Amino acid sequence: MASKPAPYRPRRLVLRDGREVTLRAITESDAPAIQRAFDRLSADSRYQRFLHHKKQLSPAALERGVHPLPGQAFAFVATVPGPGGIDIVGAAQYVRAAEDDATTCEFAITVAEDWRGIGLARQLLASLLRRARRDGYAAMEGLVLAENAPMLALARKLKFVVEPSSPDSSAVRVLRMLAPPPPPAPAARAQT
8 A cells, every 4th residue: 555645636516516615635724613513413424424422523433534554545525615714514434454464444423414315425435435445455345334324325336335234233244355456558759
């Protein structure tokens, strides 16, 4: 895996309903907007995302979220103009799945309630897949509640395999192998 991943250039996305977001890498200055976005999530959305009831985002979790480890983790945010700056309406991240496995990353996605069903989650996950492949990961996995039909449908649409995580678990594991990145184009030779 590359020790210093390439920077991510922000880009504008037009969603199915015509609304636009800016997709960009997370920065330390996003911490207050991430906290506000978490506070706006319903209890059900928090449960779907964290797989347990989470009433607040701990300072340590927020700190880890806005400081992904280069070469091991990456996080995107989808932003729109908001009062006093920006609002974060979606976020996606991956982290190395296990300390001793540099080939697999685990993903997580969060989308604000009023931004669902218009293609934002698909754009976030597709961008995350491309970035993980570029950063050298061979596989991406995630845990999804078995009752989270929209997320499971999205995972299947993006060619994830869905399998039980354990016999007594309410979550399933989704896994996608990542094709290796294309080789770099050969450098053009200067004519003399």
